Amino acid sequence: GAGVSQSPSNKVTEKGKDVELRCDPISGHTALYWYRQRLGQGLEFLIYFQGNSAPDKSGLPSDRFSAERTGESVSTLTIQRTQQEDSAVYLCASSLTGGSGYEQYFGPGTRLTVT
Amino acid sequence: KNEVEQSPQNLTAQEGEFITINCSYSVGISALHWLQQHPGGGIVSLFMLSSGKKKHGRLIATINIQEKHSSLHITASHPRDSAVYICAVRSGNTGKLIFGQGTTLQVKP
Numbered sequence: 001g002a003g004v005s006q007s008p009s010n011k012v013t014e015k016g017k018d019v020e021l022r023c024d025p026i027s028g029h030t031a032l033y034w035y036r037q038r039l040g041q042g043l044e045f046l047i048y049f050q051g052n053s054a055p056d057k058s059g060l061p062s063d064r065f066s067a068e069r070t071g072e073s074v075s076t077l078t079i080q081r082t083q084q085e086d087s088a089v090y091l092c093a094s095s096l097t098g099g100s101g102y103e104q105y106f107g108p109g110t111r112l113t114v115t
Numbered sequence: 116k117n118e119v120e121q122s123p124q125n126l127t128a129q130e131g132e133f134i135t136i137n138c139s140y141s142v143g144i145s146a147l148h149w150l151q152q153h154p155g156g157g158i159v160s161l162f163m164l165s166s167g168k169k170k171h172g173r174l175i176a177t178i179n180i181q182e183k184h185s186s187l188h189i190t191a192s193h194p195r196d197s198a199v200y201i202c203a204v205r206s207g208n209t210g211k212l213i214f215g216q217g218t219t220l221q222v223k224p
Contacts, residue, residue: 031210043201043214056209091158098210101146106158 002026004107006092012113013082021077021110025094032075033095033104034059034067038088046090049075050098082114118142121202121215128222134189136218138202141183148212149176149187150201158201161187192222 005024013019025032034046045059049069060066064083069075079086089111093104119140128134138147149161162169162176164185169176173192178185189196199219203212 033211035212035214042216043203043212045211045213048209048211050209056211059211095210099145099208102210103160103163104148104210104212105160106150108157 004092004094004105006090006107006110008110009108010111010113012115015084015114016081018078018080019082019112021079021090021112023075023077023092023094023107025073025075025092026105027073029094029096029105030072031095031098031102032069033093034075034077035091035093036088037091037109038085043091046077048098079112082112084114087112087114117216118206118213119202119204119215121200121218123218124216125219126221128192128220130193130222130224132192132222134192134196134220134222136187136200136202136220138185138187138215139183140185140202140204140213142204142206142213144204144206145208146205147178147185148203148205149185150203152199152201152217154198161200189220194222194224197221 007022032049035043037043048056064080067077089109091109092107095102095104122137146165151159173190175188199217201217202215
């Protein structure tokens with residue numbers, strides 16, 4: 001079946017612009033995660049959705065970052081007034097449900113470059 | 116100190132060698148994952164384990180909960196095993212992952 005998809009695959013934007021990154025999870029997966037991987041660094045957690053609610057937003061680095069999920073499906077990560085330090089690969093993952101015991105399936109990522 | 120530490124950071128091996136990558140963590144966990152990331156960024160889950168040992172083909176993962184330590188072994192390594200291997204732990208009840216910095220493996224023919 002179809003895996004996790006993300007769009008766009010690459011995004012170049014000018015500093016100060018807003019960007020939206022999209023994630024389509026595997027159908028039926030109620031849990032959705034956003035992660036970030038900056039160049040040369042490890043992956044870091046941003047936000048977790050269970051259904052359309054976000055019980056854990058602890059990884060969002062600033063109030064310029066927000067995310068929403070609708071219909072227990074698509075999620076959008078929005079970065080306002082982008083800064084150069086926002087340049088990274090943004091990865092989305094989904095699992096059947098949250099909590100332990102369930103595999104997370106990763107999308108291919110969106111490579112964001114802020115110039 | 117990171118909550119998840121991997122060693123070594125970089126590893127070069129000759130084809131056929133037995134490879135071990137280590138992961139230590141300092142938090143309580145519900146599960147530990149080993150992930151593989153190829154150039155180009157795609158991440159594939161290799162193992163998810165909460166106790167004991169799992170084997171898949173030439174890959175073996177072990178975990179010692181008391182020692183808070185896990186190892187990933189690759190037997191009869193091959194150049195196609197060249198990738199970044201990432202250890203990640205699930206802590207808390209949300210399922211979010213805390214990642215190690217990754218181990219870059221290069222297997223030379």
